[in-house]
Each structure stands twice: as structure tokens, then as C-alpha cells.
Amino acid sequence: MPKTYTVEIKPGFYLLRIDDDQIKYFEGLWYIPEGITYNAYLLKTKDGYVLFDAWKHIYGKEFINELKKIVDPKEIKYLIIHHMEPDHSGSIKDLLEINSEILVLGHPLTKGMIESFYNVKPKFKPVKDNEVLEIGEYKLQFIYTPWLHWPETIMTYIEDLHVLLTCDAFGSYNILDKIYDTELSPEEHKEYMFYTRKYIATVIGHYASWIEKALNKLESLGFNIEMIAPAHGIIWKNPDIIMKYYHSWSRGTSVSGKKKIVVVYSSMYGFVDKAVKEAVKVLDEKKAFYKVYRFLDYYRDKYSDLLADLLNSSAIILGTATYEASIFPLMRYILDLIIEKIPKNKKVLVITNYGWGGVAGKKIRELLTNNGFEVVDVVEFRAGQIDKFRDKIVEATNKLLEILGE
Ligand SMILES: Cc1cc2nc3c(=O)[nH]c(=O)nc-3n(C[C@H](O)[C@H](O)[C@H](O)COP(=O)(O)O)c2cc1C
Structure with missing residues (x-):
């Protein structure tokens, strides 16, 4: 049975993770005996709870139960959707059935997708590229990152926490009973980077040139990122290292320089x-x-x-x-x-x-x-x-x- 985690990774900011050890072929295509995690995040603010993404549809019940460990799902005020692929958006339907008042925020294209995929009509507010929204005591900045992995994909930077939520980008296959990259031994890190590379190649390899564009855009925004929180795999407390790997891999080169x-x-x-x-x-x-x-x-x-x-x-x-x-x-x-x-x-x-x-x-x-x-x-x-x-x-x-x- 997939294991679930709820971890407070910054004060009032939670990781909600499920380890999918049942899956065989990601996207019905890529053989992943190593499994994959689905990560959602929840932020407690003075203006209510903000949820970032969700889990795959088959884990809708588990997702609601996990949310209940922190908050009554009816009290969640905002849902930010970074990417509509059903491994992240599938259990949104379960949440909307409980809480139809939630305000969904996302790329303008997200509205049509959520309505079509799940036959729902939630309250929806489109966000603009680089728009900053104040929710309670937090400033959230939304960044369009098209084709990482779909056209509607965005990221969120939580300025006050120095956290960048990246959805598929910087994600990985593999399930570890660890939360952060800093917990990995050098051997585990090396092995994990293989799964991270496998994830990029199979899932976003087709859009490699967009990875480079997104990295340049993020760097030009001058964020002071302390933590990269992706929707699959471990959280990166060393953002520079994973960024370096991403730069190199998106160009098809090896970080070590080995041919x-x-x-x-x-x-x-x-x-x-x-x-x-x-x-x-x-x-x-x-x-x-x-x-x-x-x-x-x-x-x-x-x-x-x-x-x-x-x-x-x-x-x-x-x-x-x-x-x-x-x-x-x-x-x-x-x-x-x-x-x-x-x-x-x-x-x-x-x-x-x-x-x-x-x-x-x-x-x-x-x-x-x-x-x-x-x-x-x-x-x-x-x-x-x-x-x-x-x-x-x-x-x-x-x-x-x-x-x-x-
Ligand atoms: C079903 C089948 C179709 C083949 N079609 C061709 C062909 O169109 N032209 C050709 O020159 N050889 C053809 N061959 C022969 C193979 O190319 C040849 O046996 C080759 O050495 C096989 O190498 P391998 O055993 O290392 O795969 C075919 C072989 C098979 C089994």
C-alpha cells in the first residue's frame, strides 16, 4: 500500500506526499519499477489555507484523508494549479466535491482543461506571468514556464519562505524514505540523479529547449531560492546543484564532462x-x-x-x-x-x-x-x-x- 507523508517543511508550509509503489509504467509508457511520488503542498496563511496541486486520481480518498491531518478540506480557500496533467490534478475533483467554494488559480489555459477533464466548473482566477498575489502575510509570484511540461505549466515563488514550487521540473522517479536531497549519501545522490535524468529524458526531453528558457527566466528574476519543491521526488535544499544538472542535461551534456x-x-x-x-x-x-x-x-x-x-x-x-x-x-x-x-x-x-x-x-x-x-x-x-x-x-x-x- 502506498505510504503517505505530511511534513511541515517550513513553519506553516507542508508537504503532502504519496509514494506510488504500485505503478509499473508512468504515462502508461515508461517502465519505472523504482516508483514515483506525487507531492502536493499546503500553506497556512492569515487569509486561510492555500493548496498547491494534488495527487493522481486513484489516490483521491487518500489525498482527502491526508489533508484532514492538517485542515478541514472545507476550509481551504485557494487552490493553485501548476500543471493539469492528471498525476497532479486527478484528485482535485474529490476536493471540489467537498469544497465547491475554493478559488482555483492557474494559467488561463487551465480553466478549459479542468472543466473538460473533470466536468466541474470551479471558481477560477487566471494568473498573469510574473503576477504577484498577496494572500495573508505571504507574497506569491507566478511564473509561466510553458512546456515544462504542458503549455499551461506555471511555477510559484513564495517570497517570504524562499521556496520555488516547480511541479514537474526538478522532479524525479524513485521513492526514498527521505524528504530532502541533503539527507542522501553521496552514493544515494549519484543513484538518484540517474532517476532524475530518466524523468527528464522520458517526460520533458521533447521540450529540452524550453528547460533552458525557463532556467534563464528564473535566473533573471533574481529570486533568493532556498528550496525547490517539485511535484515528484525529494525536495532540493541545494537549488544550485540541481539547476547546474538541469542546465547541462537540457543541452545533452554531462555535468562531470566525462564523454x-x-x-x-x-x-x-x-x-x-x-x-x-x-x-x-x-x-x-x-x-x-x-x-x-x-x-x-x-x-x-x-x-x-x-x-x-x-x-x-x-x-x-x-x-x-x-x-x-x-x-x-x-x-x-x-x-x-x-x-x-x-x-x-x-x-x-x-x-x-x-x-x-x-x-x-x-x-x-x-x-x-x-x-x-x-x-x-x-x-x-x-x-x-x-x-x-x-x-x-x-x-x-x-x-x-x-x-x-x-
Ligand atoms: C522477418 C525478417 C525479415 C527480414 N527482412 C530482410 C530484408 O528485407 N532484407 C534483407 O536483406 N534481409 C532481411 N532479413 C534478414 C536479416 O537482415 C538478417 O538475417 C540479419 O543478419 C539479421 O541480423 P540479426 O540476427 O543480428 O538481427 C530479414 C530477417 C527476418 C527474420
């Missing part, structure tokens, strides 16, 4: 597998930093983990076969994910093969080049002829390493 090569390949009967292993031998000899993702007949890695590693990589070695006069279907899907979710700053070496007429190599080169990736080389060989192509694969892998400066 990572992601080797990703499919193989039905082992021909591509054999060829790619020749490239990996070179990576080992040259002590290159690499990660391998395989899609085989007896084993398959996870697309979502692959995207996490691709996001901050420098290069990709991609292997697959010609299939029905095209690219092996599973690799077509992976290529689609690479094109849609990953920054284009990667050098790519392609290794393909075929039974009677090669098509995949040419198609992959075209696809990647047309979408802004640099294809360093394509090595294509006929099934079983790896001995004749070994030197070409070694040469192409060395060329890739040279280009990377390794």
Missing part, C-alpha cells in the same frame, strides 16, 4: 551482436566510458533507462538489421525516441547487416542526418560475413573515439 558512449543494438540471431562486440572490444582497449543496451531474443533492456543514458551521452553506437526492406521495427521505435526525446549533440556510428539486400544502413543515416545528428560512419555487412568487416568496424570505432578526442 559517455551509449551502445544500443538489436539482434535476432546474433549477427549484429557479434559485430557490435567488435566495436565494444575497441572501447575496452581504449578504456572508453560506455554503457550497453541490448534488445535480443532472450534479453531486453528498458527503453526508459536507455533514454536516461542517452540524454547526457556524447556518442551512440547503434546496431541493427534490415527487416522487410526497412529498419528492424524495434530499432525504428528506438530511433523515434532518440529523435523526439534526446538533444542532437551526439555523434553516431551505425552498424547494420542484411540477408540479401541492405536497406537499414542507408535509411538510418538519412533519418538521423535529416534530424540533426552527425553520422560518423555506417558499416553494413551481409549476415555471416563479419570476418571481412572486422577491420572496418575497428577503424570506424577508432574514428569515433578520435572525433570525441578520446
Whole structure:
């Protein structure tokens, strides 16, 4: 059963969190055995309680029970909606059934979404970009951050508490029995950053250029942020560190500066597998930093983990076969994910093969080049002829390493 938390993180300011350890595929798409948390926040003011976001619809009852630990839900005066995706807005309907007097504040687009998604007509006040609203003793500033993750997404800065509420941005997969980043050991922090990267790549990777825009906007506003409170995962008490990671990842680079090569390949009967292993031998000899993702007949890695590693990589070695006069279907899907979710700053070496007429190599080169990736080389060989192509694969892998400066 999902665990819930109510924690007073600043005087009169509460985190309401549920750990969803039941979910398998976030958005019905991304495999997350590590789970995810949904975080809402509640602020007690002299002018009544202000709620920021909610939980996923299936946890509506639990959400109301959690609220009741602090306040009678009928007494909540304001609801600020940062983002209408149902993992945050789902249980708003449960709240509105109890309290129809609540004033909902959000981006102008939020009104149409809430009315349509949940067939409700709450009192609604649109907020403007950078608008400051005084509620009780607090000043709340709303910042439009479009496409982090939807067009209506906003953030709130609570000036007096120095807290920035960011919804999906700075969120993460994974469930820890901890509240703040400062509670993590260096090993836990390292592991957690993988899940944070996986979350960015899978959920907001498509809008990476908007991450950079939002970061610049936040920095230009000159807030004195002490705490970043996202809607998933732990709260960041070191805002500069997570901001640094975000800057780097949104550009597709690694914070450490280490050049990572992601080797990703499919193989039905082992021909591509054999060829790619020749490239990996070179990576080992040259002590290159690499990660391998395989899609085989007896084993398959996870697309979502692959995207996490691709996001901050420098290069990709991609292997697959010609299939029905095209690219092996599973690799077509992976290529689609690479094109849609990953920054284009990667050098790519392609290794393909075929039974009677090669098509995949040419198609992959075209696809990647047309979408802004640099294809360093394509090595294509006929099934079983790896001995004749070994030197070409070694040469192409060395060329890739040279280009990377390794
Ligand atoms: C269903 C299927 C469709 C294929 N279609 C083609 C094709 O259109 N053209 C071709 O040259 N080879 C085709 N092949 C042959 C594969 O490309 C070839 O066997 C390749 O070596 C497979 O590599 P792998 O076992 O490492 O995946 C096909 C193989 C299968 C199983």
C-alpha cells in the first residue's frame, strides 16, 4: 500500500506526499519499477489555507484523508494549479466535491482543461506571468514556464519562505524514505540523479529547449531560492546543484564532462551482436566510458533507462538489421525516441547487416542526418560475413573515439 507523508517543511508550509509503489509504467509508457511520488503542498496563511496541486486520481480518498491531518478540506480557500496533467490534478475533483467554494488559480489555459477533464466548473482566477498575489502575510509570484511540461505549466515563488514550487521540473522517479536531497549519501545522490535524468529524458526531453528558457527566466528574476519543491521526488535544499544538472542535461551534456558512449543494438540471431562486440572490444582497449543496451531474443533492456543514458551521452553506437526492406521495427521505435526525446549533440556510428539486400544502413543515416545528428560512419555487412568487416568496424570505432578526442 502506498505510504503517505505530511511534513511541515517550513513553519506553516507542508508537504503532502504519496509514494506510488504500485505503478509499473508512468504515462502508461515508461517502465519505472523504482516508483514515483506525487507531492502536493499546503500553506497556512492569515487569509486561510492555500493548496498547491494534488495527487493522481486513484489516490483521491487518500489525498482527502491526508489533508484532514492538517485542515478541514472545507476550509481551504485557494487552490493553485501548476500543471493539469492528471498525476497532479486527478484528485482535485474529490476536493471540489467537498469544497465547491475554493478559488482555483492557474494559467488561463487551465480553466478549459479542468472543466473538460473533470466536468466541474470551479471558481477560477487566471494568473498573469510574473503576477504577484498577496494572500495573508505571504507574497506569491507566478511564473509561466510553458512546456515544462504542458503549455499551461506555471511555477510559484513564495517570497517570504524562499521556496520555488516547480511541479514537474526538478522532479524525479524513485521513492526514498527521505524528504530532502541533503539527507542522501553521496552514493544515494549519484543513484538518484540517474532517476532524475530518466524523468527528464522520458517526460520533458521533447521540450529540452524550453528547460533552458525557463532556467534563464528564473535566473533573471533574481529570486533568493532556498528550496525547490517539485511535484515528484525529494525536495532540493541545494537549488544550485540541481539547476547546474538541469542546465547541462537540457543541452545533452554531462555535468562531470566525462564523454559517455551509449551502445544500443538489436539482434535476432546474433549477427549484429557479434559485430557490435567488435566495436565494444575497441572501447575496452581504449578504456572508453560506455554503457550497453541490448534488445535480443532472450534479453531486453528498458527503453526508459536507455533514454536516461542517452540524454547526457556524447556518442551512440547503434546496431541493427534490415527487416522487410526497412529498419528492424524495434530499432525504428528506438530511433523515434532518440529523435523526439534526446538533444542532437551526439555523434553516431551505425552498424547494420542484411540477408540479401541492405536497406537499414542507408535509411538510418538519412533519418538521423535529416534530424540533426552527425553520422560518423555506417558499416553494413551481409549476415555471416563479419570476418571481412572486422577491420572496418575497428577503424570506424577508432574514428569515433578520435572525433570525441578520446
Ligand atoms: C522477418 C525478417 C525479415 C527480414 N527482412 C530482410 C530484408 O528485407 N532484407 C534483407 O536483406 N534481409 C532481411 N532479413 C534478414 C536479416 O537482415 C538478417 O538475417 C540479419 O543478419 C539479421 O541480423 P540479426 O540476427 O543480428 O538481427 C530479414 C530477417 C527476418 C527474420
